Amino acid sequence: MTLTDTHCHLDSSEFDADRAGVLLRAEQAGITRILIPGVTRSSSLAAIRLAESHKMLFAAAGIHPTEAADFDGSTLGDLRKMAQHPKVKAIGEIGLDYYWDSAPHGFQQKVLKEQLELAGELGLPVVIHFREKGDAPDGECAQDLLKILQDWTERLRGENNPLAERPGVLHSFSGSAETAGRAVGLHFYLGVTGPVTHQKTRQELFAALPCERLLIETDAPYMSPVPQRGKRNEPAFVRHIADKIALLLSCSVEEVEAATTTNAARLFSWE
Numbered sequence: 063m064t065l066t067d068t069h070c071h072l073d074s075s076e077f078d079a080d081r082a083g084v085l086l087r088a089e090q091a092g093i094t095r096i097l098i099p100g101v102t103r104s105s106s107l108a109a110i111r112l113a114e115s116h117k118m119l120f121a122a123a124g125i126h127p128t129e130a131a132d133f134d135g136s137t138l139g140d141l142r143k144m145a146q147h148p149k150v151k152a153i154g155e156i157g158l159d160y161y162w163d164s165a166p167h168g169f170q171q172k173v174l175k176e177q178l179e180l181a182g183e184l185g186l187p188v189v190i191h192f193r194e195k196g197d198a199p200d201g202e203c204a205q206d207l208l209k210i211l212q213d214w215t216e217r218l219r220g221e222n223n224p225l226a227e228r229p230g231v232l233h234s235f236s237g238s239a240e241t242a243g244r245a246v247g248l249h250f251y252l253g254v255t256g257p258v259t260h261q262k263t264r265q266e267l268f269a270a271l272p273c274e275r276l277l278i279e280t281d282a283p284y285m286s287p288v289p290q291r292g293k294r295n296e297p298a299f300v301r302h303i304a305d306k307i308a309l310l311l312s313c314s315v316e317e318v319e320a321a322t323t324t325n326a327a328r329l330f331s332w333e
């Protein structure tokens with residue numbers, strides 16, 4: 063039995079009081095790998111420091127679209143330096159956020175594109191965040207994102223960059239079936255989070271997708287799954303997501319664990 067949580071903000075202050083206990087419970091729940099994404103330069107560094115402290119922890123470095131104000135002339139150089147660290151396995155989380163709209167769309171797109179170029183140069187996959195205005199199931203944000211990802215992966219293919227076969231993950235996927243299909247067509251994985259345990263639209267969406275394209279993630283401390291809703295989320299709860307996917311896909315939990323663990327290892331190149 064082995065589980066992977068491919069998205070946990072373990073550097074969040076909500077874990078300050080009991081981080082060691084959180085990791086112990088994760089181990090007891092069978093989790094062997096956790097990816098901690100960065101959202102700013104300082105949180106990317108915090109993720110790397112944490113990753114150094116435990117064998118099951120890995121980090122991603124990147125600037126989240128709601129933190130685009132942290133992106134300036136020196137950011138790419140700083141991220142490039144961080145990415146040299148052996149525990150950094152991805153660039154992320156990066157993307158577009160038209161829900162909070164904390165930076166103009168054009169600037170968000172520029173910040174995303176430049177980080178995608180960096181990922182291509184470094185051969186690191188990307189962890190993508192996207193959120194529509196008003197949380198619509200589909201809209202401008204998905205359209206803009208898919209266009210950018212399509213252009214990027216086409217360029218990777220043109221350069222024979224092996225990253226074209228494993229470009230990244232659309233984390234905590236909440237888009238439409240059409241967006242899911244197009245992302246899978248570009249060889250992206252889709253990250254499944256807590257809402258799959260209680261949202262019918264997500265259940266229907268993931269039930270129609272092959273296990274080979276799915277990753278399971280908590281996005282802790284946010285997005286707690288049933289039966290932990292309303293509480294702080296933590297990596298041990300990723301088990302509830304695996305259980306739900308097994309039900310939806312009518313397969314065994316062991317199959318879901320094995321597939322999602324293999325998918326994560328392939329995407330992030332860890333043992």
Ligand SMILES: [Zn+2]
Nearest residue numbers: 069099155281
């Ligand atoms: Zn996140």
